[in-house]
Amino acid sequence: MAVAQRTALPAQRGAGWNKLAEKIVAHAFLIAISVIFMVPFFWMVSGSIKTGADLNAFPVVWFPKTLTLENYIAGLQVxxxxxxxxxxxxxxxxxxxxxxxxxxxxxxxxxxxxxxxxxxxxxxxxxxxxxxxxxxxxxxxxxxxxxxxxxxxxxxxxxxxxxxxxxxxxxxxxxxxxxxxxxxxxxxxxxxxxxxxxxxxxxxxxxxxxxxxxxxxxxxxxxxxxxxxxxxxxxxxxxxxxxxxxxxxxxxxxxxxxxxxxxxxxxxxxxxxxxxxxxxxxxxxxxxxx
Known part of the structure; x- marks a missing residue:
C-alpha cells in the first residue's frame, strides 16, 4: 500500500507540472495574439497625443517624446x-x-x-x-x-x-x-x-x-x-x-x-x-x- 502511494505521488506531480506547462503555453499564445491586435489601437492612441514631428519621424517613434492635446483640440473643432x-x-x-x-x-x-x-x-x-x-x-x-x-x-x-x-x-x-x-x-x-x-x-x-x-x-x-x-x-x-x-x-x-x-x-x-x-x-x- 505504501509502495503504491509513493509511486502515485511522482505521477501526480508530473501530471500537475504538465497541466501547468500547458496553461503557460496557452496563456502565452493568447497574450501574443492579443498584443498583435492591440498594436493598431496603441498606435492610434499614441498618435493622437504626438506632435507632427513624432508622427512623421523615421524610424518610428512608438512613445511620444512630447505629449500634446493639440490634435484633440483641432479634431474636435472641425x-x-x-x-x-x-x-x-x-x-x-x-x-x-x-x-x-x-x-x-x-x-x-x-x-x-x-x-x-x-x-x-x-x-x-x-x-x-x-x-x-x-x-x-x-x-x-x-x-x-x-x-x-x-x-x-x-x-x-x-x-x-x-x-x-x-x-x-x-x-x-x-x-x-x-x-x-x-x-x-x-x-x-x-x-x-x-x-x-x-x-x-x-x-x-x-x-x-x-x-x-x-x-x-x-x-x-x-x-x-x-x-x-x-x-x-x-x-x-x-x-x-x-x-x-x-x-x-x-x-x-x-x-x-x-x-x-x-x-x-x-x-x-x-x-x-x-x-x-x-x-x-x-x-x-x-x-x-x-
Missing part, C-alpha cells in the same frame, strides 16, 4: 463631436429599447407558450438570418422613401421594434432554461401571459437582456451603411458617418484624425468594460437548454 454623439445616442437608446422589448416578447411566445406552429415559425425566423442586408437594402430604401422616412432616424430605429432574429434566438434559449413551474404556479394564481412575461420572466432574464442591449448598442454605434443610406443632412450624422467624412476631407492630417477616432472608440470600450460580466453571463446561460 468634427462636431457633441452633436454627432447626441444623434448616435438617440439611435442607440431607442434601438436598444425596441430590440429588447420586441425580441423578448416574440421569444416568450416561442418558448413559454404551447401552440401548434411555434417551432415552424421559429425556423422561419432563423432562416431570415441567412438573407444578407444587401439583398433587402434597395427595397427597404424604396419603401421608406415612399412613406417619407428618409433623412430621419425612423428607418434606423423602427425596424428594431419588430424583433431581431438573432436576439430572439438568444432570448428563447434563455427562457427555456427558466423552470416552467414558475409560470404554471403564476397561472394557478390567476396571472395571464402578459403578467407572467412582465413580472416573472423579464426580471429573471436580466443577464440575457443586458447582452441583447449591449449587442444592439455596439451595432447601432458602429453602423455606417444605415446612416449613409438614409441620412443626408449633416446635422443628423452619427459618429461613424461623421468620422468617415472627416477622414475623406482631412486624410493627410493624421494627428487630428487619430484623435477623433480615439474619441469615437473610447465610449465603446468603457461600456463593454463595465458590462462585460453581465454580458458574458447572458451569453453563457443562453445555451443551458435548447
Amino acid at each position: 468634427f462636431p463631436f457633441a452633436r454627432y454623439l447626441f444623434n448616435t445616442l438617440v439611435i442607440c437608446a431607442f434601438s436598444m429599447l425596441g430590440a429588447a422589448l420586441s425580441s423578448s416578447f416574440v421569444a416568450y411566445g416561442l418558448s413559454r407558450i404551447e401552440w401548434r406552429w411555434r417551432t415552424p415559425l421559429f425556423v422561419v425566423i432563423l432562416s431570415t438570418m441567412m438573407i444578407p442586408f444587401y439583398v433587402t437594402m434597395v427595397p427597404l430604401f424604396t419603401m421608406f422613401r415612399a412613406i417619407g422616412w428618409t433623412d430621419t432616424y425612423l428607418p434606423l430605429i423602427v425596424p428594431h421594434f419588430f424583433g431581431v432574429p438573432f436576439y430572439i434566438f438568444l432570448l428563447r434559449q434563455f427562457f427555456l432554461s427558466i423552470p416552467k413551474e414558475m409560470s404554471e404556479s403564476a397561472r394557478m394564481d390567476g396571472a395571464n401571459e402578459l403578467v407572467i412575461y412582465w413580472r416573472i420572466i423579464l426580471p429573471l432574464a436580466k443577464p440575457a437582456l443586458a447582452a441583447v442591449a449591449l449587442f444592439q448598442f455596439l451595432t447601432s454605434w458602429n453602423d455606417l451603411l444605415g446612416p449613409l443610406i438614409y441620412l443626408s443632412d449633416a446635422d443628423s450624422y452619427t459618429l461613424s458617418l461623421g468620422l468617415t467624412f472627416f477622414r475623406s476631407e482631412y486624410s493627410s492630417q493624421f494627428g487630428p484624425l487619430m484623435a477623433a477616432s480615439t474619441v469615437v472608440v473610447i465610449p465603446v470600450i468603457v461600456v463593454f468594460f463595465f458590462a462585460q460580466r453581465t454580458f458574458i453571463q447572458g451569453i453563457t446561460l443562453t445555451g443551458v437548454k435548447g
